[in-house]
Amino acid sequence: MDISLVIGLVVDYFSKNPMAPYLIVSTIMFFAGVYGFITRHNLLAMLMSLELILNAVNINFVVFNRFLYPGQMEGMFFSIFAIGVAAAETAVGIAIIINVFRSGKKIETSEVNTMKY
Amino acid sequence: MNIETILLMRTEFLLIFLLVALIVLDLFASNNLKKYFDSIACFLFLATTLVGFLPLNEGEAFGGMFVADRMNAVVKSILNVGVLLVFLQSKTWLNNAYTNHKKSEVYILIISTLLGMDLMISSGHFLLFYIGLELASLPLAALIAYNKYSKESVEAGAKFILMAAFSSGILLYGLSMFYGAVGEAGLYFDALSGLVKPTSIQLLAMVFFIAGMAFKISLVPFHLWTADVYQGAPTNITAFLSVVSKGAAVYALMIVLYKVFNNIFDSWEFVVYGLIVVTITVGNLFAMRQQNMKRFLAFSSISQAGYIMLGLLPGTALGMSSVVFYLLVYLVSNLGIFAVVSILENHSKKESITDYNGLYQTNPKLSVIMMLFLFSLAGIPPFAGFFSKFFVFMAAAEMKYYALVFIALINTVISLYYYLIVVKAMFITKNETPITTVKTDTSSKLGLFICVIGTLFLGILSYFYETINQFSVGLF
Numbered sequence: 001m002d003i004s005l006v007i008g009l010v011v012d013y014f015s016k017n018p019m020a021p022y023l024i025v026s027t028i029m030f031f032a033g034v035y036g037f038i039t040r041h042n043l044l045a046m047l048m049s050l051e052l053i054l055n056a057v058n059i060n061f062v063v064f065n066r067f068l069y070p071g072q073m074e075g076m077f078f079s080i081f082a083i084g085v086a087a088a089e090t091a092v093g094i095a096i097i098i099n100v101f102r103s104g105k106k107i108e109t110s111e112v113n114t115m116k117y
Numbered sequence: 118m119n120i121e122t123i124l125l126m127r128t129e130f131l132l133i134f135l136l137v138a139l140i141v142l143d144l145f146a147s148n149n150l151k152k153y154f155d156s157i158a159c160f161l162f163l164a165t166t167l168v169g170f171l172p173l174n175e176g177e178a179f180g181g182m183f184v185a186d187r188m189n190a191v192v193k194s195i196l197n198v199g200v201l202l203v204f205l206q207s208k209t210w211l212n213n214a215y216t217n218h219k220k221s222e223v224y225i226l227i228i229s230t231l232l233g234m235d236l237m238i239s240s241g242h243f244l245l246f247y248i249g250l251e252l253a254s255l256p257l258a259a260l261i262a263y264n265k266y267s268k269e270s271v272e273a274g275a276k277f278i279l280m281a282a283f284s285s286g287i288l289l290y291g292l293s294m295f296y297g298a299v300g301e302a303g304l305y306f307d308a309l310s311g312l313v314k315p316t317s318i319q320l321l322a323m324v325f326f327i328a329g330m331a332f333k334i335s336l337v338p339f340h341l342w343t344a345d346v347y348q349g350a351p352t353n354i355t356a357f358l359s360v361v362s363k364g365a366a367v368y369a370l371m372i373v374l375y376k377v378f379n380n381i382f383d384s385w386e387f388v389v390y391g392l393i394v395v396t397i398t399v400g401n402l403f404a405m406r407q408q409n410m411k412r413f414l415a416f417s418s419i420s421q422a423g424y425i426m427l428g429l430l431p432g433t434a435l436g437m438s439s440v441v442f443y444l445l446v447y448l449v450s451n452l453g454i455f456a457v458v459s460i461l462e463n464h465s466k467k468e469s470i471t472d473y474n475g476l477y478q479t480n481p482k483l484s485v486i487m488m489l490f491l492f493s494l495a496g497i498p499p500f501a502g503f504f505s506k507f508f509v510f511m512a513a514a515e516m517k518y519y520a521l522v523f524i525a526l527i528n529t530v531i532s533l534y535y536y537l538i539v540v541k542a543m544f545i546t547k548n549e550t551p552i553t554t555v556k557t558d559t560s561s562k563l564g565l566f567i568c569v570i571g572t573l574f575l576g577i578l579s580y581f582y583e584t585i586n587q588f589s590v591g592l593f
Contacts, residue, residue, distance in 0.1 A: 050279070053286035056290065060290070060293035060296075064296055064300065068297060068300070068301075078243075078293075081248060082289060089285075093258075096274045099271045099274070100275050103266075114268065115269060115345040115348050
């Protein structure tokens with residue numbers, strides 16, 4: 001297939017659906033976060049994956065607000081609060097991860113597997 | 118903000134006041150006064166609890182963000198009583214040498230968690246709901262990792278904070294899709310309820326939302342963190358986690374399902390039905406093979422959560438009152454068991470089921486009380502647990518969920534087996550070296566006394582059920 005034809009189709013699709021590029025980015029971010037959370041062995045990397053998930057949510061809220069309901073600010077407010085809460089979450093998470101580091105000098109998930117089944 | 122608003126939000130304002138007062142007391146009080154920190158905190162909290170029992174006007178505050186109705190007030194009072202019981206039973210644990218210097222943190226963090234739960238269950242907007250949910254789960258992570266030098270406590274804290282953040286991320290993603298689909302009038306529960314339709318994006322949002330909440334309630338496909346966290350956390354915090362935190366999350370989920378997703382009842386009915394079946398069954402089957410008392414109670418609480426959800430499923434007024442009544446009965450029974458477990462753990466550092474062998478020889482009173490609570494959880498007739506299970510089954514059977522009630526009944530019999538394992542260990546199994554005789558302190562005795570009274574009389578006296586029943590509303 002001709003490459004310029006593909007580009008033309010993509011540009012055509014995006015100009016018809018102005019929300020689409022943002023939503024594609026946010027969906028990829030969300031599932032990258034879920035994938036990272038499940039596969040990483042480092043607790044800090046898991047925390048970073050959580051941030052990806054929360055930021056995907058923020059993008060969603062802002063984009064829906066901007067393109068679908070330009071008359072109101074609910075989505076913007078929601079994302080501001082979500083950012084604040086995510087910061088608190090990370091702070092508590094890092095405090096606990098520091099404790100894990102203190103007890104074992106590592107922050108791998110293998111440090112936290114004594115209790116099972 | 119006027120006086121009506123303050124009266125509507127009286128529990129929340131009192132909790133904020135209490136929070137600030139305790140922080141100030143902790144910072145500036147002399148060491149002499151700090152000795153009485155537990156008593157001061159308990160008395161102030163008792164006052165808050167008593168204020169919660171006063172009659173309340175119904176109404177809305179902050180433009181519908183905050184909804185105060187009678188049922189919310191009842192649930193808040195139940196949660197308050199639960200927290201009071203946790204305070205009473207954690208006094209011994211907090212006054213040992215390792216935690217004495219930082220015991221005020223436990224009171225402050227538990228009260229802030231409770232504040233989050235109160236905001237969550239009386240929210241009328243998804244923003245307040247989300248903030249309440251986070252306020253209810255973040256201080257809990259700090260509480261679970263409270264024993265800084267115990268590796269298990271730290272591990273439990275790490276597992277809890279990662280799981281809590283992950284589940285609220287999933288919940289939020291669902292909410293964002295929901296906002297995209299029906300957000301034109303904002304995310305108020307009242308405005309949303311008429312707009313919800315079973316389109317694919319809204320169904321996806323609903324499933325994400327229920328999955329996020331199921332993490333918090335620890336329903337079965339999402340329960341894997343529960344046993345580890347319950348085992349690693351300090352015993353009194355486990356009691357708080359298994360009763361108060363779970364109860365608030367169940368009630369909040371019920372409010373959202375009834376108020377927002379009422380149009381797509383057919384869709385979430387299917388989801389919740391499946392969750393209940395696997396939750397009750399898997400919780401019971403895994404409880405049978407546990408050796409550690411706290412892990413055992415974790416799986417028992419998972420299966421109890423399934424029974425609570427069974428009352429939620431029919432969507433009737435009877436179902437709602439049976440859920441709240443179940444929460445009340447489950448609170449007194451389970452907190453009683455945890456009180457006994459924590460008394461024995463503080464005394465002997467033993468927490469496996471085989472350590473309870475021959476407990477009756479040395480601690481006859483504690484064993485009999487423990488047996489009473491276990492019978493109540495299993496649902497044996499004279500105790501309150503029977504009546505709560507009966508109402509839940511009645512609510513489900515009324516809406517023709519006969520197959521589900523049958524599965525739940527079979528599981529009740531299975532659960533009787535593993536509760537009786539503990540009773541057998543205490544009364545029948547011979548042991549050369551049972552746990553030595555424990556001298557229970559006054560505040561734990563008081564807590565146990567309240568739990569015993571509740572377990573004996575909540576079912577027999579119809580006043581409690583009728584009070585709850587007159588406030589409940591259903592879907593239809």
